[in-house]
Amino acid sequence: MGLYEKLKEYSSLDYYPFHMPGHKRRLGEMINPYKLDITEIADFDDLHHAEGILKHTEQKAAKLFGAEDSRMLINGSTAGILSAIAGSVRPGGKIAVARNCHKSVYHAILLGELQSYYIYPEYVGEYGIHGAVTPESVEKILNEEPEIQAVVITSPTYEGIVSDVAGIAAVVHKRKIPLIVDEAHGAHLYFNTHFPKGAVSCGADIVINSVHKTLPAFTQSALLHMQGKYVNYQRVNRYLSIYQTSSPSYLLMAGISQCLQYMSCQGIQALEYLYENLQEFYQINEKLDKFSIVSREITTYNSVYDFDMSKIVISCKGAQMSGEELKGILKHKYHLELEMSAVTYCLAMTTLADSREGIQRLYTALLEQDNQCLKCETQSQDLYTQIRAKRVLTIAEAQESPMRTILLQQSLGKVAGEFIYLYPPGVPILCPGEEINQKILSLLTAYQEAGIRFQGIQDETAKWIQVVFD
Numbered sequence: 001m002g003l004y005e006k007l008k009e010y011s012s013l014d015y016y017p018f019h020m021p022g023h024k025r026r027l028g029e030m031i032n033p034y035k036l037d038i039t040e041i042a043d044f045d046d047l048h049h050a051e052g053i054l055k056h057t058e059q060k061a062a063k064l065f066g067a068e069d070s071r072m073l074i075n076g077s078t079a080g081i082l083s084a085i086a087g088s089v090r091p092g093g094k095i096a097v098a099r100n101c102h103k104s105v106y107h108a109i110l111l112g113e114l115q116s117y118y119i120y121p122e123y124v125g126e127y128g129i130h131g132a133v134t135p136e137s138v139e140k141i142l143n144e145e146p147e148i149q150a151v152v153i154t155s156p157t158y159e160g161i162v163s164d165v166a167g168i169a170a171v172v173h174k175r176k177i178p179l180i181v182d183e184a185h186g187a188h189l190y191f192n193t194h195f196p197k198g199a200v201s202c203g204a205d206i207v208i209n210s211v212h213k214t215l216p217a218f219t220q221s222a223l224l225h226m227q228g229k230y231v232n233y234q235r236v237n238r239y240l241s242i243y244q245t246s247s248p249s250y251l252l253m254a255g256i257s258q259c260l261q262y263m264s265c266q267g268i269q270a271l272e273y274l275y276e277n278l279q280e281f282y283q284i285n286e287k288l289d290k291f292s293i294v295s296r297e298i299t300t301y302n303s304v305y306d307f308d309m310s311k312i313v314i315s316c317k318g319a320q321m322s323g324e325e326l327k328g329i330l331k332h333k334y335h336l337e338l339e340m341s342a343v344t345y346c347l348a349m350t351t352l353a354d355s356r357e358g359i360q361r362l363y364t365a366l367l368e369q370d371n372q373c374l375k376c377e378t379q380s381q382d383l384y385t386q387i388r389a390k391r392v393l394t395i396a397e398a399q400e401s402p403m404r405t406i407l408l409q410q411s412l413g414k415v416a417g418e419f420i421y422l423y424p425p426g427v428p429i430l431c432p433g434e435e436i437n438q439k440i441l442s443l444l445t446a447y448q449e450a451g452i453r454f455q456g457i458q459d460e461t462a463k464w465i466q467v468v469f470d
């Protein structure tokens, strides 16, 4: 069966998507896509020098999100993150980065040969997820390294954790440098007050939204917003024209345009509908015995500023079942396809395109499984704990160094030559240039024993690792 046939067949089945894209394969309409698929012909503007119809779409986005300038991205948030960082930090310069950022941030650091300084978010052990980044931790690193040229954080995270973006922006602006917020998972935050406030509204300078993740738009489509006096608009735009394809898809851009139109007319009501359905769903916590769902109560943790309830994080810590196992059962038994799983939790992503029936299907399935599975009397231990490694070389220096491949078990004290991350979420456990310590070794070994495969590293089992030649 070819790819097209496989997709067609899948679309005819009753699998319910608790994953991206945000349109959930039900919202949005277009005629035969081949009839719309043009390139930059006369009267259709040029994404890299937008003056006409594409400019109008970008202006509409800026107005809706409250930015000074918005740019369409058709290579995902990835292209926006690469451009925002390259446009804000000179080659070889210093950057402060939340350590739970997506791999695209680390790739920008690699390409710009930047020196990275990490801000470690608090770790919420109860659920085994990263908490938020605080203004205090950002201020501390800016005091220690006054030559830092930009700060990057992720908010909301994959799991819906929102940082105090306004507080962080205030600290960053004291240094007259930009705050870049990877808000890939938060494009919906601008359209209904039941959800946390968006980073543009909180004063961040560059904000990147994957509209494809949480709004009804095609995969790969995203937006980059800019505002204020700390952004070098010209440089960011220059890098956008480098990192974005020279043949931007008019289908994807028309999808963004349709999405903006939809959000401006029906966004508030559609999110109201989602909110009501979620309110009902979250009552499940009162009935669950072994599983638990992360809720707004998590904001009682010191650093967690706010929580995006559209991310349903199902903790399996009280059950004799891993996140992967639960995700598998939900898929095979109930035809509910979740976004991701980790060892101790799994994640169902909801958007304004979700139906009440879909969310109720998840509710019923979880209750049934909660009844059937065994309780874990001693809560299962996190594999992941907050890990810090000493940066010996920059990511670029390490990747350009002569390397040798050794057994992971013999790598203690060596300098990593490769990234190691799980995907999703794509947050590096280890970066090139970091010294491998005992905590990292133990974590990787535990993941190996759980049968988890890694990405970013040549040997996906991580039995072997490339280290910098010493």
Ligand SMILES: Cc1ncc(COP(=O)(O)O)c(C=O)c1O
Pocket (backbone or CB within 6 Å): 075, 076, 077, 078, 079, 101, 102, 104, 154, 157, 158, 182, 184, 185, 210, 220, 222, 425
């Ligand atoms: C936090 C975060 N940032 C950025 C990205 C990259 O977004 P895109 O897939 O739109 O390039 C992702 C992708 O999952 C992500 O999770």
